[in-house]
Amino acid sequence: MAGNVNSQQIDRRWIFLLIFICVALPLIFVIGLPIETTENVRMVNDLVENTPPGSKVILSFDYDPGSKPELHPMATTMMKHCLEKNIKIIVTALWPMGVQMAEEIHEILKVEYPEMEYGVDYVNLGFKAGGMVTIQAMGKNFRTIFPTDIDGTSIDELPIMKGVKNFDNIAFVCSFSAGDPGIKQWVQITHDTFGKPVTGGVTGVSAPAILPYVNEQQQLTGLMAGLKAAAEYEYLVKKPGLATSGMDAQSIAHLLIIIFIVIGNINYWKNKKKLAKGGE
Amino acid sequence: MLHFFEVLGVWLAALFTFGIYSFLYKDNPFYKVSEQIFVGLSAGYWFIYTIYFILIPNLFLPLSENFGANWIKLIPAILGIMMLLRLIPSIDWISRYPVSFVIGTTAGVFFLRYLKSDVINQITATMINPFNGGDWVVVLGQILLVVGTITGVIYFYFSKKHEGAFGVTAKIGIYFLMVSFGAAFGYTAMARISLLIGRLQFLLGDWLGVITP
Numbered sequence: 001m002a003g004n005v006n007s008q009q010i011d012r013r014w015i016f017l018l019i020f021i022c023v024a025l026p027l028i029f030v031i032g033l034p035i036e037t038t039e040n041v042r043m044v045n046d047l048v049e050n051t052p053p054g055s056k057v058i059l060s061f062d063y064d065p066g067s068k069p070e071l072h073p074m075a076t077t078m079m080k081h082c083l084e085k086n087i088k089i090i091v092t093a094l095w096p097m098g099v100q101m102a103e104e105i106h107e108i109l110k111v112e113y114p115e116m117e118y119g120v121d122y123v124n125l126g127f128k129a130g131g132m133v134t135i136q137a138m139g140k141n142f143r144t145i146f147p148t149d150i151d152g153t154s155i156d157e158l159p160i161m162k163g164v165k166n167f168d169n170i171a172f173v174c175s176f177s178a179g180d181p182g183i184k185q186w187v188q189i190t191h192d193t194f195g196k197p198v199t200g201g202v203t204g205v206s207a208p209a210i211l212p213y214v215n216e217q218q219q220l221t222g223l224m225a226g227l228k229a230a231a232e233y234e235y236l237v238k239k240p241g242l243a244t245s246g247m248d249a250q251s252i253a254h255l256l257i258i259i260f261i262v263i264g265n266i267n268y269w270k271n272k273k274k275l276a277k278g279g280e
Numbered sequence: 281m282l283h284f285f286e287v288l289g290v291w292l293a294a295l296f297t298f299g300i301y302s303f304l305y306k307d308n309p310f311y312k313v314s315e316q317i318f319v320g321l322s323a324g325y326w327f328i329y330t331i332y333f334i335l336i337p338n339l340f341l342p343l344s345e346n347f348g349a350n351w352i353k354l355i356p357a358i359l360g361i362m363m364l365l366r367l368i369p370s371i372d373w374i375s376r377y378p379v380s381f382v383i384g385t386t387a388g389v390f391f392l393r394y395l396k397s398d399v400i401n402q403i404t405a406t407m408i409n410p411f412n413g414g415d416w417v418v419v420l421g422q423i424l425l426v427v428g429t430i431t432g433v434i435y436f437y438f439s440k441k442h443e444g445a446f447g448v449t450a451k452i453g454i455y456f457l458m459v460s461f462g463a464a465f466g467y468t469a470m471a472r473i474s475l476l477i478g479r480l481q482f483l484l485g486d487w488l489g490v491i492t493p
Contacts, residue, residue, distance in 0.1 A: 016304045023476050027484055027491055069478020070471060096329055129334050132393065188397040204471030208464040215405035219397065226467065227474040245491075246477040253473045 015260060022256045026248035033251050035244065040214055041232040043222025044199050047172060048078070053086035055171035056164060060186065060200075061091060061098030063178035067203050068101065071176045073243035074201040074230035076105050078174055081237050083113050083121065087171070088160050092146070093127040094134065094181040099150060119149075119158040126150040131181030135189040139167050167194040172221070175200035183210055187219050197221045201229065294487040297479055428456040 051057065059078060063071045082089050091102045102124055109116060116122060125146040128134045137145050142164060148154055155161040163169055173190045175198070177183035183200045191198045198219070202210050204226030213220040224233055227250060230243035299314030339357055342350035359378040366375035406429045410422035434446070435453030442450045484490045 013305060019473075019476070023473065024480050024484065027477070027480055069481070070474045096333060127333060129338070132389065184397075188393045192393070192397045192401060204467040204474060207467045208460065212402060212405075213397075215402070216408055217401045217405045219401055219405075226470050227477065228470065242481060246474070246481065249477050249480070250470065250473055253476075254470070257469060257473075 019253055019256060022252045023249040026252050027245065030245065031248045031252075033248050035231050035235045035247060037232045037236055038229070040211075040222045041224055041229050041236065043214070044174075044201075044224055045081075045222075045233060045236040047197060047199050047221050048081050048085060048087070051085065051087055051171045054088070056088040056090055056160065056169060057082060057171050058090050058092055058173045059102070060094060060173065060175040060177075060182075061102045062094040062175050062182040063101060063203075064095055064097035065101075067178035069242075069246075070203045070227050070230070071178060071201055072101065072105070073227065073241050073246075074224045074233055075101070075176045076108070076241060077230065077233050077237055077239055077243075078176075078201075079105055079109060079122075080112070080239055083109065083116055084237075086121075088120075089122045090160065090164070090170075091122070091124040092138075094131055094175075094185070095178070096127045098176075099124065099127050103150075119153070120160055123155075123158055123160045124150045125155070132185040132189060134181075135185055136193070139189060139194045141166060167196045170196060172197040172199060174198075177202050177206070177210075179203075179206060182206075183220070184213075187213050191219050199223070201225070290486050294483055297483060301479075427452070432456050 059075070059082075061075065079089060091099075091106075093099045093102065106122065106124065126149065128145055130137075134145055142161070143155065146155060149158065167173075167190055173186050173196060175183040175186045177186075177200055183198070183202055186198050186200070190196045199221045201224035207223070207225035210220070210223060211225065214223050224230060227243050227246055231247045234241050234244045296314045296317070299310040300318075302308055303311040339353055342353055359381060362374050363378045364375075366372045406426060408422060408426070410426050411419055413419045413422055431449050431453035433453070435442075435450040435457065437450075440446055481491070485492065
């Protein structure tokens with residue numbers, strides 16, 4: 001039976017080719033399909049909107065280039081949003097290459113926001129190994145974990161770090177997380193131990209495991225899951241970017257996958273019926 | 281000169297992208313070369329990163345600058361060396377001590393955190409009045425949350441045979457689990473397409489200049 005069913009299947013390379021075309025064409029010829037916002041992303045947006053100007057926040061870059069297409073757009077928009085609201089950005093990374101990810105965005109934003117001053121509006125404290133233990137130590141004293149920034153400057157010499165001792169001096173933490181260590185550890189320590197709001201963005205693959213933290217206990221204050229959520233956030237902040245431009249392609253590709261699933265199921269039931277008839 | 285290396289980098293990235301994607305057609309030498317280079321580069325990168333960004337700033341520098349205040353760092357250093365003795369078969373038993381230390385401390389630290397965040401807080405978040413909400417959509421969502429949690433947990437209770445009312449409840453739990461698996465699959469499909477979009481944005485934007493990056 002399996003052999004009969006398989007003989008009806010088309011060469012999967014045609015499916016790859018179709019998906020490739022369906023993703024490439026909408027990137028070149030933009031359709032502009034509407035973007036609907038969801039509650040989880042609105043919560044992230046509201047958290048930033050309701051943070052008083054001059055507050056300090058931690059943006060943790062817990063990803064590497066492998067997850068860049070999904071997490072980089074939301075991280076870029078979050079940094080833009082913070083700068084627009086005059087919120088001071090303290091960057092950390094639980095993943096080594098997160099430092100480069102943050103610096104890449106910083107280099108781009110330096111052109112868009114020439115008034116942004118390093119050490120005053122933005123600082124990159126770099127990567128620290130240890131995950132949960134590192135966050136726990138930060139909750140007691142930042143200086144034991146990050147005595148200097150990535151350039152080796154003592155954080156006592158940076159105006160942005162003046163008065164920042166631990167999480168008490170931080171408005172919220174936002175983790176862009178591709179796995180472990182990442183947003184889960186920030187929730188466990190920063191929210192559940194120190195009571196500070198935590199928000200962030202995750203890859204689509206890890207979203208089902210992290211979404212339960214958006215609950216009545218507000219372990220997470222909203223969550224951006226995948227490129228779609230990044231596009232929603234860009235829409236809410238009114239700063240269309242890479243995520244928005246990728247949404248047409250995402251929608252068309254999803255439509256194609258749904259069509260393939262329907263065709264596959266119809267074929268399966270037809271074959272099953274045919275085989276049942278043949279067996280009688 | 282900097283511009284030359286930037287262009288070279290973009291071209292190399294584009295060629296390696298095609299090399300990896302060529303596997304979708306069939307296994308071939310271009311894929312093999314791209315894969316081997318990626319594996320080699322990753323290994324080299326992590327080796328250097330471990331030395332320059334973990335060992336030097338966290339161990340060698342503190343010990344050389346102020347040994348008196350940082351001598352305690354020798355303990356994890358010795359444990360690390362003991363871990364490496366696993367590579368020598370005649371004395372590989374020594375590596376069991378640091379392994380047991382790591383397991384013990386990790387279990388101790390994680391136990392409290394996970395108990396609070398993943399058990400107590402999650403259960404508390406489910407103990408809600410489902411009818412205490414705004415519109416009917418919120419109420420329906422809360423009812424599904426409570427029913428899904430209870431029936432899902434009942435499905436994983438194996439000390440009683442799944443029959444009668446208990447069996448029906450467990451079966452409802454399976455349906456909730458199926459929906460969650462479907463959602464997880466949907467998110468995975470979305471994530472994979474997003475990665476393809478990212479690569480195509482690079483190829484069409486940074487490499488070919490057909491679209492604005």
